[in-house]
Amino acid sequence: MTNIQFRKAVAADLPAIVAMLADDPLGAGREDASLPLAQGYVDAFAAIDADPNQLLAVAVDGGAVIGTLQITFLAGLSRKGAWRGQIEAVRVADGRRSDGIGRKMFEWAIGQCKARGCGLVQFTTDKGRADAHRFYEGLGFTASHIGYKKSLQTRTPAATGV
Amino acid sequence: MTNIQFRKAVAADLPAIVAMLADDPLGAGREDASLPLAQGYVDAFAAIDADPNQLLAVAVDGGAVIGTLQITFLAGLSRKGAWRGQIEAVRVADGRRSDGIGRKMFEWAIGQCKARGCGLVQFTTDKGRADAHRFYEGLGFTASHIGYKKSLQTRTPAATGV
Numbered sequence: 001m002t003n004i005q006f007r008k009a010v011a012a013d014l015p016a017i018v019a020m021l022a023d024d025p026l027g028a029g030r031e032d033a034s035l036p037l038a039q040g041y042v043d044a045f046a047a048i049d050a051d052p053n054q055l056l057a058v059a060v061d062g063g064a065v066i067g068t069l070q071i072t073f074l075a076g077l078s079r080k081g082a083w084r085g086q087i088e089a090v091r092v093a094d095g096r097r098s099d100g101i102g103r104k105m106f107e108w109a110i111g112q113c114k115a116r117g118c119g120l121v122q123f124t125t126d127k128g129r130a131d132a133h134r135f136y137e138g139l140g141f142t143a144s145h146i147g148y149k150k151s152l153q154t155r156t157p158a159a160t161g162v
Numbered sequence: 163m164t165n166i167q168f169r170k171a172v173a174a175d176l177p178a179i180v181a182m183l184a185d186d187p188l189g190a191g192r193e194d195a196s197l198p199l200a201q202g203y204v205d206a207f208a209a210i211d212a213d214p215n216q217l218l219a220v221a222v223d224g225g226a227v228i229g230t231l232q233i234t235f236l237a238g239l240s241r242k243g244a245w246r247g248q249i250e251a252v253r254v255a256d257g258r259r260s261d262g263i264g265r266k267m268f269e270w271a272i273g274q275c276k277a278r279g280c281g282l283v284q285f286t287t288d289k290g291r292a293d294a295h296r297f298y299e300g301l302g303f304t305a306s307h308i309g310y311k312k313s314l315q316t317r318t319p320a321a322t323g324v
Contacts, residue, residue, distance in 0.1 A: 014239075021240055030241050044243030053213065054237065072236055075216065077176075078183055078251050079192050081206030089240050114314055121314060124286060124307035133308075140312045145286035147307025148298050152276055152283060 004101065006108045009056040009068065014045050016065040017058065020091035026126060027091075055112060059092075059105055066093045067105050073116050085113030087123040106139050166263065168270045171218040171230065176207050178227040179220065182253035188288060189253075217274060221254075221267055228255045229267050235278050247275030249285040268301050 009017060015033070018041055022031035032038055048054045048070070059067030069090040075083055087109050092101050113121045124147035125132065133143065171179060177195070180203055184193035194200055210216045210232070221229030231252040237245055249271050254263050275283045286309035287294065295305065 017239060027240070032242060038242055040243030041239055042243075044237050044239050044245075047237035047245075048239075051215065051237065053215070056239070070238060072234075074234055074250075075206050075209035075213065076232060076250060077179060077203055077206050077210075077218070078189070080194060080200055081202030081204075083206075083209075088236075088238060110312070110314070118314055120311055122286075122309065122311045124284075124309045126307055128306075136310050141310035142312065143308050144290075144311050145288055145309025146295075146305050147284065147286045147309045148303035149306050150272070150283045150301070150303045152272070152281055 003061055004066070004104060005060050006057055006105075007060065009045075009049075009058045011045060011049075013058050013065055013068075014041060016093075017056075017068045017091075020065075020068055020093055021089065023094055024091060026128065057109075057112075059101060059108075061096075064093075066096045067091065067101055069105055069109055071109055071112055073113075073118065079119055082119030083117055084120045084122055085109070085116065085118040087121065090123075102135070103139070110139070165223055166228070166266060167222050168219055168267075169222065171207075171211075171220045173207060173211075175220050175227055175230075176203060178255075179218075179230045179253075182227075182230055182255055183251065185256055186253060188290065219271075219274075221263060221270075223258075226255075228258045229253065229263055231267055231271055233271055233274055235275075235280065241281055244281030245279055246282045246284055247271070247278065247280040249283065252285075264297070265301070272301070 014037060015035060018031060018037055019033045021027045022033040048056045053073040055071040057069055057071070058065045070088045072086045072088070073083055074086055090102065090105060092105070110121055136143070176199060177197060180193060180199055181195045183189045184195040207218070210218045215235040217233045219231055219233070220227045232250045234248045234250070235245055236248055252264070252267060254267070272283055298305070
């Protein structure tokens with residue numbers, strides 16, 4: 001636990017990151033960690049990597065990737081033009097959970113938001129995740145909002161028949 | 163209601179947008195619509211306007227700005243690299259509320275997200291807002307998440323004494 005380092009993710013980290021996204025009760029049904037990785041992951045990584053307001057990060061211990069999270073820095077007019085840091089896709093590798101790493105990752109992410117001058121840090125968590133309300137409150141977060149989502153049909157099904 | 167148009171906001175719209183943000187039960191305590199606008203708003207507008215993944219929009223009726231919303235297009239690895247559209251800061255001008263404009267704005271925003279190939283649209287709403295759960299469900303959204311926020315101290319108080 002003492003040697004954990006954080007850094008911006010590089011392309012070579014992508015299989016380890018996707019494996020962590022897939023190794024999750026909710027992710028198992030919607031991710032695909034098989035190699036070579038689906039092009040969607042590769043394209044998304046390129047878009048994130050090229051965007052100065054995105055920071056995909058990994059936690060590394062002795063060369064092994066043991067955690068990941070993504071921070072998006074959001075400009076907005078609300079709150080007198082305050083920047084927000086938005087945290088998404090926080091995962092810790094199997095075998096390293098319940099080891100204080102999640103807390104360390106959130107603390108690091110909050111520090112990155114402060115360093116960028118954000119006035120607010122925000123994230124949403126699926127109601128289906130049993131974990132963590134006390135954990136988040138202990139980090140200073142308030143469960144003040146309801147998060148709504150709507151899936152969009154991005155591919156039309158292939159026509160059958162005629 | 164038949165002549166409402168949507169367009170990307172321009173700098174000249176900023177006073178009207180900030181006035182709508184301030185004319186709100188929650189916004190009243192944290193915004194300042196006095197002119198000239200605080201530099202924070204001007205800087206935030208410039209950052210939003212320069213970012214191809216941000217779309218600050220206004221609804222216009224006969225030349226008057228009657229609504230605003232912001233969409234951020236977010237690249238992420240989750241869901242096989244699906245893009246997300248995130249809607250924030252939706253406001254309708256006083257005197258035009260309960261006129262179907264909010265629905266029209268959300269529908270337009272969802273259309274923008276589809277046009278950009280997003281697989282998901284998301285937003286959070288403060289639990290203190292009494293409105294709208296049925297309204298959002300009617301638009302196809304599910305209240306599946308809890309939204310956590312944490313304010314950050316961005317300015318250190320001036321030293322007193324020494």
